[in-house]
Amino acid sequence: MDETDRALISALRHDARASLSDLAASLGVSRTTVRSRIEKLQRSGEIVGFSVVLKADAARDPVRGLMMLGIEGRGTERIFRQLSGLSAVRGAHSTNGQWDIIVEIGAPTLEEFDRVLTQIRRLDGVVSSETSLLLSTRKSAG
Known part of the structure; x- marks a missing residue:
């Protein structure tokens, strides 16, 4: 896990519903990079799920x-x-x-x-x- 992954996880913790475009803009990377990194973090087990707090x-x-x-x-x-x-x-x-x-x-x-x-x-x-x-x-x- 590198600094971009950590920044992505931090952004998702702040707002797990943020769009790929918003995440990409805040991280300074492409939407494709955000999507592939989220998928990689899920496959590796670093991200085990998303939840909703009502x-x-x-x-x-x-x-x-x-x-x-x-x-x-x-x-x-x-x-x-x-x-x-x-x-x-x-x-x-x-x-x-x-x-x-x-x-x-x-x-x-x-x-x-x-x-x-x-x-x-x-x-x-x-x-x-x-x-x-x-x-x-x-x-x-x-």
Whole structure:
């Protein structure tokens, strides 16, 4: 992957719906070059797909946050199973460092968000936690 490929990916991250002509003009290359590079990046697996983020998806969870969990002993898999049963949990990730699991949470209100935090903190094996509210999203992994 060269600098043109990186610039193309950056432009697509900013606006995946940009026309080939607009992409070519912003990168200073031909439309054919843009098309062939996108195809090459897809074939190589660098680009695995494109997605759409709907307004309704963003509005669904007006209160969003990340909760980092410290788990006692070998209870991580059990905690993952319990988290998967909570409707407010949008994702759960294993990680390294101080925390064992990072949980993405979405709720309609602060009160509901707080209720979910309390529920997760009470899971047997959760020994510590830290939560950060997400105030705005500049870029979504979508």
